[in-house]
Amino acid sequence: MSNESQIFSPSTNPYSSANEAVRAELSEIDASIRTASVFFVVSAIGWLMIGTVFALMAAFKAHQPDFLGAYEFLTFGRVRSAHLNAMAMGWGSNIIFAVGLWIMARLCRAKIDNKGILFIAGVFWNIGLTVGVFGILRGDITSVEWLEIPQYATPILAVSYALIGVWGVMAFRFRKGDHVYVSQWYILAALFWFPWLYIVAQAMIIWFPARGVVQSLTNWWFAHNVLGLWFTPMALATAYYLIPKVLGRPIYSYYLSVLGFWALAIFYNWAGVHHLIGGPIPAWLxxxxxxASVMMVIPVIVVGLNHHMTVVGLHREVWRSPTLRFTVFGAISYTLVSLIGSAMALRSVNEITHFTHFTVGHAHHGVYAFFTMIMFGGVYYMMPRLLKREWPSAGLIKIHFWGCAIGITVMVVALQVGGWIQGVEMNNPEIPFLETVQNTIPWLKARSVSGIFLTVGHIAFAVNFFWMLFAAGAVRAKSGPTLLTKEGGAA
Known part of the structure; x- marks a missing residue:
């Protein structure tokens, strides 16, 4: 029995679809998007590893400032910004393009035409990002958080995204059937939200700068909404697709899904402004x-309830499936990070957490524990169907899960507990500021330890993925261009 057969039950095995016609159709759809999706996953993993290296550097520099201090291009400001963009635009966006477009194509039952242009657009997206990260390291950084990439790289990213995003829209336009699934709502909305956010922020901050506090408002509007209206809907779309698919049961409530989607769309757009509490901003704003931040409790509770009620009674299946193990961890993290975020918007809480490591921990909680863990689950479900192979090592999957789960948990706890103590001490005029700084060092060292756990998990993931990819390539080369699979479709 193969490793993958041991960790998948019969009901969750990737080859267990009962309808041969459906399997054949899905196999054709997978074939149409295989090259582009595999390219995006390869690119995403490449940026994940690069971002991990930068993250370790930034973590060590936070408590040991002279670490690699002899190199100007490796100063803390440049390394941290390179890390942020490698992870957000490199890992995050590439994995969204891979998993999101694949899910959209499958739900729409629409093959991807002119896939060569999609592949080329992906190549240029990564070229633009490479130019941008090198620009950051050489000192061309814009010094605007989440928009650090130099001006000369952003047009490449904008054009590339336009060519990539249109594929999801076209798949939806030419879908078969009238029913629209929950995952399709989130993916389609995110494909429109992201360019709107990016273009407005670039225009008002970089290209045609607005005056005064409008820049700060725009910056936080963009930074907060990249997580809430780009990463969040794509991760929720993936969770809504994977949980019912793997468990073989429908989502608990379609109407709760509707409420959750529209509450996210209405409230999240305003939520980022709470980060400017205490600033020279109009009180009404x-x-x-x-x-809006407090009202975000509505979609969070709705989504959490929907996911929990779908899984209830099948918790053993969750643990046995690598896909659901990561996905449910991410879904639980979404509930926790969002409730904490709503609490941080309260003025009494914000005056403690503002300007502390608590906010940094909160950001990692959302981008990694929620978004990244769910996307890991998406890759574990998608790749066996694209490559017609099972994952080669169950052991590496376990190392990946536990390395990442322990690593991000330690990081979030260290930064948020340490950040809360830091905020309390900064508000106490009797405690010297330098003493407060010294008191954060043990928590920052714990963050560096968490980075080692995450690195181990990422290496296990990369090794397992490329092992699977090269094995599939070797079988394909040996068997010829058409390989019949257990799904009954052509590879």
Missing amino acids: ISAGVV
């Missing part, structure tokens, strides 16, 4: 941000 800050209050609107606080209210």
Whole structure:
């Protein structure tokens, strides 16, 4: 029995679809998007490893400032910004393009035409990002958080995205059937939200800068909404697709899904303003941000309830499936990070957490524990169907899960507990600031330890993926261009 057969039950095995016609159709759809999806996953993993190296550097520099201090291009500001963009635009966006477009194509039952252009657009996206990260390291950084990539690289990213995003829209336009699935709502909305956010922020901050506090408002509007209206809907779309698919049961409530989607769309757009509490911002605007952040409890509770009720009674299946192990971890993290985020918008809490490591821990909680863990689950489900092979090592999957789960948990706890203590001490005029800084060092060292766990998990993931990819390539080369699979389709 293969490793993968041991960790998948019969009901969750990737080859267990009962309808041969459906399997054949899905196999054709997978074949149409295989090259582009595999390229995006390869690119995503490449950026994940690069971002991990930069993250370790930044973590060590936080408590040991002279670490690699002899190199100007490796100063803390440049390394941290390179890490942020490698992970957000490199790992995050590439894995969204891979998993999101694949899910959209499958749900729409639409093959991807002119796939060569999609592949070329992906190549240029990664070229633009490479130019941007090198620009950051050489000192051309813009010094605007989440928009650090130099001006000369952003047009490449914008054009590339336009060519990539249109594929998801076209798949939806020419879908078969009238029913629209929950995952399709989130993916389609995100494909429109991201360019709107990026273009407005670039225009108002970089290309045609607005005056005064409008820049700060735009910056936080963009930074917060990249997570809430780009990463979040794509991760939720993936979770809504994977949980019912692997368990073989429908989502608990379609109507709760509707409520969750529209509550996210209405409230999240305003939520980022709460990060400017105490700044020279109109009071009504800050209050609107606080209210919107608190109202985000609605979609969070709705989504959490929907996922929990879908899984209830099948918790053993969750643990046995690598896909659901990562996905459910991410879904639980979504509930936790969002409730903490709503609490951080309250003025009494914000005056403690603002300007502390608590906010940094909160960001990692959302981008990694929620988004990244769910996308790992998406890759574990998608790749066996694209390559017609099982994952070669169950052991590496376990190392990946536990390395990442322990690593991100330690990081979030260290930064948020340490950040809360830091905030309390900074608000105490009797405690010297340098003493407060010294007191954060043990927590920052714990963050560096968490980075080692994450690195081990990422290496296990990369080794397992490329092992699977090269094995599939070797079989394909040996068997010829057409390989019949257990799904009954052509590879």
